[in-house]
Amino acid sequence: MTIIAAMNDPFAQALDRDAPESMQRRRAARRVVLAAALICIDLPTLAAAPSRGGDEARIARTFAAFCDTLIPADALTPAASALGVPAAILGDVRGDALGERLVGAGCAWLDVECGGDFAGASEPSRNAALERMQAMPWQSPAGRFFAVMRNTAMADYYVQPASWRGLALDRPPQPLGFFEAVR
Secondary structure: OOOHHHHHHHHHHHHHHHHHHHHHHHHHHHHHHHHHHHHHHHHHHHHHHHOOOOOOOHHHHHHHHEEEEEEEEOOOOOOOOOOOHHHHHHHHHHHOHHHHHHHHHHHHHHHHHOOOOOOOOOHHHHHHHHHHHOOOOOOOOHHHHHHHHHHHHHHHHOOOOHHHHHHOOOOOOOOOOOOHHHH
């Protein structure tokens, strides 16, 4: 689309006008989804999990590798971490004790599955660990971590215009296409 066509496109004009408001709505929706998922978790199991306080750098590294394993870079699109997806999710979880424990438990599980360092493991090892994690029951902290964080990472990734180049679309994917419908 040329710049002139974009200037005359009502969708592009709405996107520019509503971008900050849309971002706030997306962040609020993500917090609601994360809170709802955390409410249903097996609290005794998660509470019994060892706290990984003070290990934020390792958790951030493992979580970024988790997101990049789910959404790797290709010829058209960047990896999840290149678009700031892991940092945004960790920022939303920060301050929520149960959310922090879920992320810590999920990252600890991934590290153990890959010999102590998920981020440093080979791609086939990371993929195999994610396949095992995906097969875990929803009630387990590892299974809940995978389901919630996969869905959140995908949603955060595909709302960003840089991720659309890899799609066979000439316009943004939903829900950004109908601003009037969400007001």
